[in-house]
Amino acid sequence: MPLSLLALAVAAFGIGTTEFVVMGLLPDVARDLGVTIPAAGLLVTGYALGVVIGAPVMAILTAALPRKATLVGLMALFIGGNVLCALAPSYGLLMGARIVTAFCHAAFFGIGSVVAADLVPRQKRAQAIALVFAGLTIANVLGVPAGTAFGQWMGWRATFWAVAVIGIAALCALIVLVPGRLPMAHGGILKEFRVLGNGQVMLAMLISVLCSASLFCVFTYISPLLSEVTGLSAPAITGALLLFGVGLTAGNMLGGRLADWKLMPSLIGTILALLVVLLAFVPGARAPVPALALLLIWGVLAFALVPLLQLRVVDTAASAPNLASTLNQGAFNLGNAMGAWIGAVAITHGIAYGHLPFVSVGLSLLALLASLLSAALDRPAVRRPSPVECGE
Incomplete structure (x- = not known):
């Protein structure tokens, strides 16, 4: 398996962590922003709806773009979204930042799956896709518990700063490891x-x-x-x-x-x-x-x-x-x-x-x-x- 798949998996790890880590930080978020825990729980729902709405929107916006440039741009959007989450002074702005972050989710996994399948022989395509999604599953095993513990220790905003750092590492890996000449849809x-x-x-x-x-x-x-x-x-x-x-x-x-x-x-x-x-x-x-x-x-x-x-x-x-x-x-x-x-x-x-x-x-x-x-x-x-x- 090429090293470029590792870059995609690291990005998937960051995306999976930011999607679910807020569930373990709901009391801290609710207390800091002055909302109820059920209202804070809607941050999870808002992210999911952002993925659903963002899927067709991002598909249209990125249809004619080179795949590597699209992946790099989506990861930059992911980093920006998490920085906005860390800085958000109010519940409404935090919700908006979560939705912005969610917009990169569907497009990254969608295009990343196609790229992963193109990077390996035909008989290994599904294993390549699975390796990308392994980042998402490992996020649930390691990223979410670690992010929750870190947020309870240093404050919930610190978790989003940490995820942004993971995003920067993934961005650098994508730039260095993913080949520039990838087939495009016509x-x-x-x-x-x-x-x-x-x-x-x-x-x-x-x-x-x-x-x-x-x-x-x-x-x-x-x-x-x-x-x-x-x-x-x-x-x-x-x-x-x-x-x-x-x-x-x-x-x-x-x-x-x-x-x-x-x-x-x-x-x-x-x-x-x-x-x-x-x-x-x-x-x-x-x-x-x-x-x-x-x-x-x-x-x-x-x-x-x-x-x-x-x-x-x-x-x-x-x-x-x-x-x-x-x-x-x-x-x-x-x-x-x-x-x-x-x-x-x-x-x-x-x-x-x-x-x-x-x-x-x-x-x-x-x-x-x-x-x-x-x-x-x-x-x-x-x-x-x-x-x-x-x-x-």
């Missing part, structure tokens, strides 16, 4: 947007939305689930989340290898395995040992889907990979928001925390049906011979 943005009329592209993005929604329907409420159903203490829940992060990282690399092996069979098989784990999680969550084992396996399967789905979108949108890959990042984040909302509605209507996996099972079943349909459409139609060919 034909204009209007031609690229025509790819959205391709049913296979839209099916791939729908699967991304449903798989993300299935994950966040439960994961958003994993702390109260582990506390009230499994009976874990607060320190034990922290360890459980670390274990889940390890599963995400392992799953990401596994998904890359599976996608390079057999993409659609691996996608369908992973969703089937995920259904089994989610069903087992309902009774398994009642005791610590099976709950932790299932949590680890769930993390592996949930993030094995990411490189599978990202490569599927790139493959089905061969004429517009930058646009489709970028929009798929918006699809993932739309699924995140939908899953959290669906989980909230379910809890509000009396669904117990321990039964939330049943709701995720329903979403995963829809993803499975969409995957089966997509695989069926891949098969070439069998042409029946004409009477002349049959000698009639």
Whole structure:
């Protein structure tokens, strides 16, 4: 694997850290800016919506630009956004800075995925994409806990300064390590947007939305689930989340290898395995040992889907990979928001925390049906011979 992939992974680590680290700093942010903790929590929602809105906007703005220059520019935007977060004197300005930072998210991962796939032989494309996304998963394992601890020690603004420094390191690595002559899409943005009329592209993005929604329907409420159903203490829940992060990282690399092996069979098989784990999680969550084992396996399967789905979108949108890959990042984040909302509605209507996996099972079943349909459409139609060919 070329060193340029390491530069992309470092940038992904910074982006992943800034996306989620604010969750551990909500009380500090709320106290400093004079808002409630629920209001501070909207900084997470605002970032996710910024990714969804920013995906098509940034796809249009960067369509005709060279890929390396685009990646460097996006990382500069990321650095600026985090500096604004660190300096923000009010809640409104902090929210605006978070949204500015989020605008680079979808475009960076979208274009970065295409660049990573172009830098390696065809049979290693998914592994290259997985290596980029490994930065995102490692951010959840290391970056977010370290950033939270640093912010609680030095103040929440110090965390954003630290992330900006990571961004500067990534920017330098991108300039030095990523080759300047990378293939570009041709034909204009209007031609690229025509790819959205391709049913296979839209099916791939729908699967991304449903798989993300299935994950966040439960994961958003994993702390109260582990506390009230499994009976874990607060320190034990922290360890459980670390274990889940390890599963995400392992799953990401596994998904890359599976996608390079057999993409659609691996996608369908992973969703089937995920259904089994989610069903087992309902009774398994009642005791610590099976709950932790299932949590680890769930993390592996949930993030094995990411490189599978990202490569599927790139493959089905061969004429517009930058646009489709970028929009798929918006699809993932739309699924995140939908899953959290669906989980909230379910809890509000009396669904117990321990039964939330049943709701995720329903979403995963829809993803499975969409995957089966997509695989069926891949098969070439069998042409029946004409009477002349049959000698009639």
